[in-house]
Amino acid sequence: MSKVKPRTLSGFMELLPGEQALFDRMVSTLRRTYALYGFTALDTPVIEAAEVLLAKGGGETEKQIYRFTKGDTDLALRFDLTVPLAKYVALNAGQLAFPFRRFQIGKVYRGERAQRGRFREFYQADIDVIGDGELDIINDAEMPSIIYRAFTELGLKRFVIRFNNRKLLSGLFALMGVEEDKAGEAMRIIDKLEKIGLEKVTEQLCELGLAQEKAEALLALLTCAERGEDPLERLDALSGQNAQFDEGLKELKTVASLMASFGVPETHYKIDLTIARGLDYYTGTVYETQMLDHPEIGSICSGGRYDNLAEYYTNRKLPGVGLSIGLTRLFYVLQEQGYLNTSLLTAPADVLVIPMTDDLAPAVRLATALRESGLRAQIYSENKKIKARVQYADKLGIPFVVFLGEDELKSGKITVKDMASGEQTTASPTLLISGIKQRVAALRSGAPIRDKGAMEEELF
Amino acid sequence: MSKVKPRTLSGFMELLPGEQALFDRMVSTLRRTYALYGFTALDTPVIEAAEVLLAKGGGETEKQIYRFTKGDTDLALRFDLTVPLAKYVALNAGQLAFPFRRFQIGKVYRGERAQRGRFREFYQADIDVIGDGELDIINDAEMPSIIYRAFTELGLKRFVIRFNNRKLLSGLFALMGVEEDKAGEAMRIIDKLEKIGLEKVTEQLCELGLAQEKAEALLALLTCAERGEDPLERLDALSGQNAQFDEGLKELKTVASLMASFGVPETHYKIDLTIARGLDYYTGTVYETQMLDHPEIGSICSGGRYDNLAEYYTNRKLPGVGLSIGLTRLFYVLQEQGYLNTSLLTAPADVLVIPMTDDLAPAVRLATALRESGLRAQIYSENKKIKARVQYADKLGIPFVVFLGEDELKSGKITVKDMASGEQTTASPTLLISGIKQRVAALRSGAPIRDKGAMEEELF
Numbered sequence: 076m077s078k079v080k081p082r083t084l085s086g087f088m089e090l091l092p093g094e095q096a097l098f099d100r101m102v103s104t105l106r107r108t109y110a111l112y113g114f115t116a117l118d119t120p121v122i123e124a125a126e127v128l129l130a131k132g133g134g135e136t137e138k139q140i141y142r143f144t145k146g147d148t149d150l151a152l153r154f155d156l157t158v159p160l161a162k163y164v165a166l167n168a169g170q171l172a173f174p175f176r177r178f179q180i181g182k183v184y185r186g187e188r189a190q191r192g193r194f195r196e197f198y199q200a201d202i203d204v205i206g207d208g209e210l211d212i213i214n215d216a217e218m219p220s221i222i223y224r225a226f227t228e229l230g231l232k233r234f235v236i237r238f239n240n241r242k243l244l245s246g247l248f249a250l251m252g253v254e255e256d257k258a259g260e261a262m263r264i265i266d267k268l269e270k271i272g273l274e275k276v277t278e279q280l281c282e283l284g285l286a287q288e289k290a291e292a293l294l295a296l297l298t299c300a301e302r303g304e305d306p307l308e309r310l311d312a313l314s315g316q317n318a319q320f321d322e323g324l325k326e327l328k329t330v331a332s333l334m335a336s337f338g339v340p341e342t343h344y345k346i347d348l349t350i351a352r353g354l355d356y357y358t359g360t361v362y363e364t365q366m367l368d369h370p371e372i373g374s375i376c377s378g379g380r381y382d383n384l385a386e387y388y389t390n391r392k393l394p395g396v397g398l399s400i401g402l403t404r405l406f407y408v409l410q411e412q413g414y415l416n417t418s419l420l421t422a423p424a425d426v427l428v429i430p431m432t433d434d435l436a437p438a439v440r441l442a443t444a445l446r447e448s449g450l451r452a453q454i455y456s457e458n459k460k461i462k463a464r465v466q467y468a469d470k471l472g473i474p475f476v477v478f479l480g481e482d483e484l485k486s487g488k489i490t491v492k493d494m495a496s497g498e499q500t501t502a503s504p505t506l507l508i509s510g511i512k513q514r515v516a517a518l519r520s521g522a523p524i525r526d527k528g529a530m531e532e533e534l535f
Numbered sequence: 536m537s538k539v540k541p542r543t544l545s546g547f548m549e550l551l552p553g554e555q556a557l558f559d560r561m562v563s564t565l566r567r568t569y570a571l572y573g574f575t576a577l578d579t580p581v582i583e584a585a586e587v588l589l590a591k592g593g594g595e596t597e598k599q600i601y602r603f604t605k606g607d608t609d610l611a612l613r614f615d616l617t618v619p620l621a622k623y624v625a626l627n628a629g630q631l632a633f634p635f636r637r638f639q640i641g642k643v644y645r646g647e648r649a650q651r652g653r654f655r656e657f658y659q660a661d662i663d664v665i666g667d668g669e670l671d672i673i674n675d676a677e678m679p680s681i682i683y684r685a686f687t688e689l690g691l692k693r694f695v696i697r698f699n700n701r702k703l704l705s706g707l708f709a710l711m712g713v714e715e716d717k718a719g720e721a722m723r724i725i726d727k728l729e730k731i732g733l734e735k736v737t738e739q740l741c742e743l744g745l746a747q748e749k750a751e752a753l754l755a756l757l758t759c760a761e762r763g764e765d766p767l768e769r770l771d772a773l774s775g776q777n778a779q780f781d782e783g784l785k786e787l788k789t790v791a792s793l794m795a796s797f798g799v800p801e802t803h804y805k806i807d808l809t810i811a812r813g814l815d816y817y818t819g820t821v822y823e824t825q826m827l828d829h830p831e832i833g834s835i836c837s838g839g840r841y842d843n844l845a846e847y848y849t850n851r852k853l854p855g856v857g858l859s860i861g862l863t864r865l866f867y868v869l870q871e872q873g874y875l876n877t878s879l880l881t882a883p884a885d886v887l888v889i890p891m892t893d894d895l896a897p898a899v900r901l902a903t904a905l906r907e908s909g910l911r912a913q914i915y916s917e918n919k920k921i922k923a924r925v926q927y928a929d930k931l932g933i934p935f936v937v938f939l940g941e942d943e944l945k946s947g948k949i950t951v952k953d954m955a956s957g958e959q960t961t962a963s964p965t966l967l968i969s970g971i972k973q974r975v976a977a978l979r980s981g982a983p984i985r986d987k988g989a990m991e992e993e994l995f
Contacts, residue, residue, distance in 0.1 A: 079590035081625040081848040084608070087580040089623065091630055092637070099576050111906045113884035113913030116559050120547040120656050121581060121642060122601075130539040141582075141610075143603030145646050148544070150601075163549065165541040170551055172930040174917060176883060177552070182581060186605045196580050206917070213895055213916045220903070336899035338907075388541040423636060424573035435673055439796035443680070446571045447798075453573030456673045457634065457666070470632040 086187070086195030088403050093472070096421035098406055100523040101229055102180055105200050105400070108225040109178040112217065114202050117179045119159040125151040127162055130387035139185040152184040156201045157384075157397070164205055165388035173207035174214065180402070192411075194403050203397030205384055210394045215360040215380055216330040218398055219344050220337035222364055222376050225400075230416060230522025232529035233367040234375070236339070237347035240327040240360050241379070243310070244351060246320025247296070250313060251289050259355050261285075265297065266351040269370075273298075297348040306346050307331070323359070330360055358382045362398060368528035372408050376400045409524060416525040420518040422472040424453040426491075426511060429464050431480035438479045441489065441504060448508050450515065468494055474518055475511050546647070546655035548863050553932070556881035558866055560983040561689055562640055565660050565860070568685040569638040572677065574662050577639045579619040585611040587622055590847035599645040612644040616661045617844075617857070624665055625848035633667035634674065640862070652871075654863050663857030665844055670854045675820040675840055676790040678858055679804050680797035682824055682836050685860075690876060690982025692989035693827040694835070696799070697807035700787040700820050701839070703770070704811060706780020707756070710773060711749050719815050721745075725757065726811040729830075733758075757808040766806050767791070783819070790820055818842045822858060828988035832868050836860045869984060876985040880978040882932040884913040886951075886971060889924050891940035898939045901949065901964060908968050910975065928954055934978060935971050 083089045090098055106116070125142050128151045141152040153159050156179045164175060180200040187193055202221060204214045219236045226234055241262065248258045264279045273294060280290040300306050310324050327346065334344055352361045359380030366372055378398035385393050409415055426445055430438035438454055445452035453473070455464050468476045476492045483489050483501075490501045491511065500507065543549045550558055566576070585602050588611045601612040613619050616639045624635060640660045647653055662681060664674045679696045686694055701722065708718045724739045733754060740750040760766050770784050787806065794804055812821045819840030826832055838858035845853050869875055886905055890898035898914055905912035913933070915924050928936045936952045943949050943961075950961045951971065960967065 078849065079587060079847055081622045081845070082584065082587060083580060083622070083626065084582065084584055084610075087582065089579055091627065092575040092577070095576055095578060098578070110883075111909075111911050113887075113911055115552040115883035116555055117552070118555060118558070119549055120543060122544065122547065122644070122656060124542065124544055127539060127542060141603070141605055143601070145601055150544075162541045162543070166543065167551065172927055174915075176913065184582070196582060209918065211916045211918070213899070213914060216899075217914070224906075333896065333899055336896040336903065338903045385541070387539055389538065423570075423575035427573075436793065436796040439673070439676075439793055443796065443798045446684075449571075451571050451573055453636065454673060454677070455634075456671045458669065458671070467632055 084195070086189040086193065088194055088197070088407070092423065093417075093421040094410070094415075096423075097415050097417075097419065097523045100419070101402065101406065102198075102200075104228050104523065105180060105225055105402075106178070108221065108228055109202055111224070112176070112202075112221050114176045114178040117160070117163065117177045118181065119153070119156075119163055119179065121152055121182065121184075122150050123153060123159065123162070125149040127388075128153060128158055131158070139187055141184050141186055153181075154185050155183050156181060156199050156399070157203070160201075160203060160205075161385040161393075162388060164393060165385040165391070168207075168389070168391060168393075173205065174210060175205045176202070177205075178202045192404065192407055194407075197401060197403035200400040200402045201397060203384075203395050205393050205395040208392055208394075210396065212326055212329050213333070214396050215326065216333040217337060218360070218362060218378065218396060219330075219334065220339050222362070222398060223337075223339045223343055226364070226376070228522065230524035230526060231366070231414075232526040234343065234364055235367060236344045236362060236364050236376075237350050238327075238330060238344070238360055238362045239346065239348055239350040240323040240330075241351065241357055242319050242359055243323025243327055244348070246317040246323055247293065247313070250317050250320060251285065251293050253283065253285060257283050262351045262355075263353050265349060266353050268294075268297075268349045300345070300347065306348055310348075326359060352377065352379055354379075356381050360396065366528075369408070369412060375405050375408075412527065414524050414527055416521060416523055418525075419521050419523060420472070420474065420515070422474065423451070424471070424473050425451045425515045426453070426475045426477055427464075427468040427471075427473045428452055428454045428477045428479065429461070430454065430456050431461075431478055432484065437484055441477065441479060444504060445508060448512060450508065450511060465492075474515065477507075544655070546649040546653065548654055548657070548867065552883065553877075553881040554870070554875075556883075557875050557877075557879065557983045558862075560879070561862065561866065562658075562660075564688050564983065565640060565685055565862075566638070568681065568688055569662055571684070572636070572662075572681050574636045574638040577620070577623065577637045578641065579613070579616075579623055579639065581612055581642065581644075582610050583613060583619065583622070585609040587848075588613060588618055591618070599647055601644045601646055614645050615643050616641060616659050616859070617663070620661075620663060620665075621845040621848060621853075624853060625845040625851070628667075628849070628851060628853075633665065634670060635665045636662070637665075638662045652864065652867055654867075657861060657863035660860040660862045661857060663844075663855050665853050665855040668852050668854075670856065672786050672789050673793070674856050675786065676793040677797060678820070678822060678838065678856060679790075679794065680799050682822070682858060683797075683799045683803055686824070686836070688982065690984035690986060691826070691874075692986040694803065694824055695827060696804045696822060696824050696836075697810050698787075698790060698804070698820055698822045699806065699808055699810040700783040700790075701811065701817055702779050702819055703783025703787055704808075706777040706783055707753065707773070710777050710780060711745060711753050713743065713745060717743055722811045722815075723813050725809060726813050728754075728757075728809045760805070760807065766808055770808075786819060812837065812839055816841050820856065826988075829868070829872060835865050835868075872987065874984050874987055876981060876983055878985075879981050879983060880932070880934065880975070882934065883911070884931070884933050885911045885975045886913070886935045886937055887924075887928040887931075887933045888912055888914045888937045888939065889921070890914065890916050891921075891938055892944065897944055901937065901939060904964060905968060908972060910968065910972060925952075934975065937967075 245258045248261050253261050268276050277290045299309050350363050357379035361379035363374035364376035380396040384395045428438050428442045442452040442454045478490050488501050492499045705718045708721050713721050737750045759769050810823050817839035821839035823834035824836035840856040844855045888898050888902045902912040902914045938950050948961050952959045
């Protein structure tokens with residue numbers, strides 16, 4: 076028979092079993108963390124009516140989208156989890172309680188030009204809180220604590236959550252004489268500060284109509300924290316002149332003031348007035364998260380407050396605040412940088428049972444008992460030499476191997492080999508099971524990420 | 536702004552939060568069970584090259600597939616999890632250890648005509664064990680124990696796993712004089728027994744060239760268990776005449792003989808010689824699983840042994856045995872039949888913290904403490920009357936509400952309302968947290984399915 080060459084499309088991540096175990100561990104850690112904050116899980120279709128998905132329309136999105144017809148229906152694959160959320164909330168508003176807190180971890184699709192570290196199918200891990208008409212600022216203050224806990228649980232140590240407020244920025248632009256219809260563009264220019272540098276940003280602000288000295292003054296203010304100044308103090312001096320600025324400043328202060336109560340240490344958050352986010356969508360608090368030792372990676376968790384989630388579907392005003400982690404890209408980056416905790420047990424089983432007699436029933440009964448105890452057990456009874464059987468456990472990283480021969484059956488005791496130490500122990504099954512359980516619990520504890528930066532720090 | 540009508544495509548399941556919680560509970564139960572048997576999780580792309588996905592080609596599949604181009608690439612959405620597994624194993628064989636045991640729970644796509652209970656996007660939950668060249672029969676015997684444990688953990692009680700062996704059937708056909716090239720067709724006819732009845736099957740077997748009396752004898756043998764006869768005894772009488780029959784019988788006996796050791800009670804499995812499965816793909820043991828009180832639903836978990844997983848991609852012979860649960864359809868059916876355990880706690884939070892003071896910090900600190908203890912907590916600080924705040928907890932089914940007013944702050948004690956009983960308790964946070972944890976653990980324990988048949992049985 077002529078064969079088709081098996082291949083996986085470029086831009087699609089497909090992991091080997093050990094890697095997948097670490098990825099899944101990250102997903103379950105995020106699920107557990109999000110649940111602690113009262114978020115409910117959603118799962119929306121990957122395919123939606125193109126008309127629904129592209130209600131907002133235009134822009135880069137439309138070019139990248141996977142769109143096709145089936146029968147008469149114009150279909151598209153979701154390119155983010157926000158538009159499906161908007162559809163879901165507009166569709167089910169009557170059956171939901173507001174504020175509606177949901178998380179969704181799912182695949183999204185963008186037909187981008189394939190390049191290293193860019194994915195066409197990737198997981199996003201999103202949380203959003205949606206209000207009905209209004210939404211209290213406490214929800215904005217809670218977001219950094221969720222990021223902090225999530226990343227800490229994942230094992231990341233050296234990161235900082237930076238936040239700002241777009242109302243404050245807009246007000247500041249107005250105070251500096253930027254025309255209102257140019258505030259969005261000014262926001263996008265500020266957002267590029269880290270990428271293109273102070274000089275270019277000043278230049279572009281001038282092109283937008285700002286006087287050179289005003290642009291410089293604005294940037295000096297936005298970057299004041301870098302020179303050890305307290306941004307809130309600097310901002311306070313400007314209050315009372317612009318309502319939007321004042322509101323933004325008040326919100327920013329509220330968010331900052333609750334960090335300690337939310338359990339976020341001072342080392343892990345920062346007011347950063349240069350955070351603007353490119354999207355017009357955001358209207359208040361905005362967030363970015365940086366790995367301290369890898370700023371070149373950019374933000375690994377971003378989001379913000381928006382006024383109106385579902386304006387393309389409903390007249391109901393649904394303000395919200397949310398965060399998104401690009402999980403596939405984060406995993407890729409962590410792997411590239413050697414941040415994955417490869418010492419975590421990722422084998423598919425805790426114990427490999429090797430029957431050495433023709434009658435398989437005793438091995439099966441032992442495997443059943445191991446599983447009853449909560450241990451992950453596999454029976455290996457392929458027709459291979461004993462050495463090959465043990466190598467199988469070795470290749471998979473299965474930590475314990477049990478041999479079950481005539482001697483064991485006669486004595487009622489079993490022999491367990493600890494693959495790491497090579498040590499063999501013979502004892503009753505009950506005794507051995509409890510010992511294995513302890514060891515396995517230790518091997519499985521620990522986080523999926525091992526922060527290299529923090530480890531190096533500990534060395535000194 | 537003109538609005539787009541929000542809608543979800545027909546044939547796509549999108550659940551409300553409480554339903555989703557039950558569905559997710561089913562998924563996590565399956566994941567845990569599969570892991571106990573040493574299966575590793577895989578996650579393959581939803582989109583594959585059409586040429587790879589359709590390597591086998593032809594048939595119903597090709598008509599139902601979602602296929603489209605992006606740029607120059609001919610793409611398709613996966614329609615099952617078996618073809619992607621075949622691709623994966625062919626592609627990564629060098630890095631895998633055999634037998635390779637994997638589970639995958641993921642969405643697949645079939646553009647079927649939409650009708651009630653038929654889905655175009657649905658979850659499959661698959662397990663497969665793939666051997667390199669050969670694969671021991673013990674793996675076939677293990678499959679029913681995995682189904683048994685999985686469904687039992689899910690809460691299903693009244694079901695039976697039926698299995699048979701296609702070698703035995705083929706051998707039997709040969710003994711009855713069915714020509715070899717017609718064995719596949721005979722298998723498909725037998726498979727329809729439950730659907731079209733004895734008479735029609737006899738008729739169709741005769742059309743295939745079998746004499747009336749032979750067809751009747753064959754069917755009498757296949758259905759002998761219904762008349763209280765022991766099928767293995769009846770089959771034994773025919774041994775020694777056909778090698779394939781003898782091999783199939785031996786395999787069937789081995790599988791049956793290990794059921795007890797694998798912990799499957801006699802009430803939950805059955806040798807059923809009429810199980811044939813329609814697909815030519817299967818070459819040995821075949822399985823079906825029936826809900827005793829709802830035979831009309833058909834098999835809720837099916838599978839079998841196959842000789843060659845990846846013959847379209849590689850010359851390497853990769854025999855395997857696997858099972859698949861159509862999870863979306865199963866969930867739909869369980870919901871329709873009232874089998875979902877709606878008394879299970881599916882609220883997004885265990886505790887709702889209601890701040891009654893302007894300073895939100897104490898409420899935030901309490902929520903942080905609750906989360907540290909492992910409780911899922913949400914702060915409700917929207918600008919609503921106290922009654923509306925409590926109604927929010929009620930609507931979501933959150934079991935406990937904590938009020939935090941001036942009195943509480945002064946006394947250092949908090950007041951908790953148990954929403955089920957209406958009872959209010961005032962005590963120190965530490966004391967209350969441990970009490971709430973106990974109650975919540977009880978509310979969250981229990982299985983996602985409540986077997987109605989079994990409950991009715993218990994009444995008598």
